[in-house]
Amino acid sequence: MGLRQELSVEHFDHCPWLFAEEATEEQRVAQRERQRSVGGDSEMGERCYVAQSAAVFPDRLRLGDDSYIAAHAYVTGELTTGTDCTLNPFTVVRGAVALGKGVRIGAHTSLLGFNHSMAPDRPVFQQPHTSRGITVGDDVWIGSHVVVMDGVTIGDHCVIGAGAVVTKDLPAWTVAAGNPARPVRDRRDAKATSAARPGRGGDVLARFAETVRAQAADVLGRCWDGERYADRPGTAPTVRAHCDAVEIADLLLGTAPEQLDTGEHVRRLASLQDPDTGLVPEFDEPPPAPDDDGFLGEGAALYHVLSVGYALDLLGSSFPHPVRGVREMTASQLVARLEGLPWRDGAWGAGAWIDTWATAAHWNLRYANGDGTRPGSLETLFGWLLTRADPWTGLWGRPSAAAGRLQVVNGYYRLTRGSFAQFGLPVPHPRRAVDAVLDHARDVRYFGAGQENACNVLDVAHPLWLCTRQLGGGAGDGGYRSAEIRAWAEGQLAAALPRWQDGRGFGFGPVTSGPGPEPGLQGTEMWLAITWLLADLLGRSDALGYRPRGIHRPEPAHDGHDAHAAHDGSPKG
Known part of the structure; x- marks a missing residue:
């Protein structure tokens, strides 16, 4: 047989x-x-x-x-x-x-x-x-x-x-x-001692930083087509790619990208702004038409308020014109816009809109003589947000069976980045926010092996960082749910560092969402900032020798004095 x-x-x-x-x-x-x-x-x-x-x-x-x-x-x-x-x-x-x-x-x-x-x-x-x-x-x-x-x-x-x-x-x-x-x-x-383990000792982070700093010029150079920056070789040049190049060069090299001198970088980026609306369209596209309240609801020009504004700031300059839709919007128009945002099924988009509006207000406050925002507009924004935050989760919007907490957590990052974090104000219900964000961080659809992308990891890392600082002490100081936060940060850091590809940078993520797995400027800029946030949650960011100063800067960007500083519309510096 x-x-x-x-x-x-x-x-x-x-x-x-x-x-x-x-x-x-x-x-x-x-x-x-x-x-x-x-x-x-x-x-x-x-x-x-x-x-x-x-x-x-x-x-x-x-x-x-x-x-x-x-x-x-x-x-x-x-x-x-x-x-x-x-x-x-x-x-x-x-x-x-x-x-x-x-x-x-x-x-x-x-x-x-x-x-x-x-x-x-x-x-x-x-x-x-x-x-x-x-x-x-x-x-x-x-x-x-x-x-x-x-x-x-x-x-x-x-x-x-x-x-x-x-x-x-x-x-x-x-x-x-x-x-x-x-x-x-x-x-x-x-x-092995704990100091030699990846993600535990500063030596691993220091070696990583040394590697990426030495290769930064190559990463930028491969995305320069001779005239403009593209996110990845073979793709169309974009405004965001130019801004990402500025952020990476500032972060790793402390200077402007070598393809242009600083003045030319400033000239090119500043000249993109439409003097009437104050918005920046994509290359070779007309300025976007504002909605009835004078501002936009969607499109690339919204993110350009962040990316171009901070790129100019890193270059020692600023937008030459205020953003008109924010300068002229009344408190009642702002409330109507906030009430109409897609909180039920698109909380990320709602948070992104608030991020843009608040960042435009931040830039506008650099203009004197009341030319930045209408009196009471910022108070209206923060009052509305404080009274609409869910006291059970600390977030805005509602989760869904289809997406879980993805929309509300990613929206929370964008919303708080542009408003509370950028203006140096405490977020409401920080403990409940930590609970909700940690719950989302266990969703295997987004954080299972091979599923993470830069957007989703950033949108957990920054809220945890922001809330732990507000609650007092870092994740390593016996703070609220510190062991869980540290363990999550350890795991993400250990997974992130090996994803760097020599001379090419980071891909956005291993799956096809966003720009996809091919290394490019957006993935590189975001993962470098994420690495800093994760390392800082673990008390080891000093080993990197860099600290974000642009969109992902940890400190408030608005110090309360911009509104009183005269600005004649010309770039500063």
Whole structure:
């Protein structure tokens, strides 16, 4: 009798790695039917195996290629895996769980991506469930009889010893053991000290900064077409690309990009501003037509208020004209505009509009004789924002089933960047904002392995940085939820630094959203700022030797004196 006939379904259930090579055609047909019978919203990759004896009852299941669920495993809730993932016999995976690529989960291990409430007003069995989810990175080995609790993130390349109980996040390359699990060593070097671990010691950041500073000129040069800057070679030149080049050169080199002298940079950028509206259109496009209240609701010209304004500021100059739509808008027009923003289904766009309006007001306040904004306009803006913030989340807008908190958190960053942060004012409900942002940071759709992009990481890092500073002390000083903030920052920093491509810079993100994975000026400018924010959350930003001074500057940009400084419309400096 041949080997193929001798291996039963029970054998494959316990040793599923044999199935691809040893199963009979009849067994393959039965396995395909088994996979089709799995309920919920389920999709299986190529060469997957789901044991007949496994209890698999998901709400949502995405099983990557060459992955298996072995005998007597128990799977419910939402499970997403990368390729080559294994759930060995008697594993339990419940709640929201996301695994990266090449994850091995030992027998009798439980990943519990949910929890019970424990309020004293009712019996435990009547308590509602909560779920923050579990995220596991790439190339992770979780031993047998391990328990991973809800809300935990395990970084890439970690190893978790048998019998451990993981209650807190673990940064990449950690070998952990015990109950509760604690780091034992760095997987790459049994004798490594904490100061030598990536993301932990300043030496890694210093080496990174030395590398990017040495390559900054090459990164800028590859995006110069001989006349203008493009985000990436082969793409059309844009106004934003020119501004990103100015930001990168200022950050890393302390000077203007070498392709033009400083005066020519200023002349080119300042001449783009339409003297009537004060707005900056895209290259070779006419000035945008304002709405009835004199301002815009969408389009590239809105972001140019930020990017061109700060590029000129870094070059020692400024806009030659005020932004008319902000200068002339009445308080009632501003309230009508704020009320009409898409808070329910487009909170990012709403926040971006406020960022632009407030930044235009910041630039306009440099003009004397009341030529910047109408009296009471800024008070109207901040009064409206303070009375509309949700006291339960600290945010503006509402999450949705389709996008989770993506819109509201990304909108929170843009809104607070241009208003409270830029003007040096405290945000409302900072603890609730930290809670909401950390909850969003566990959403595997945006922060699962290989899903992060510059926009989404920045829009978590900056709110956490802003709120922790307001609450007193950094994340390392025993501040509010400091351990979770540090663990998140450690993981993101460890993932970000290796993404630098020599002579080319950073891509926006590994997936196709935004500019995509190809290295370019926008991705480089944003990830350099993100790196500073993450490092500063960990108390290590000094090792970088740079500090953002433009759009992503940490300090308030408006010092309260601009409104009293005479400005004749000519560039300063």
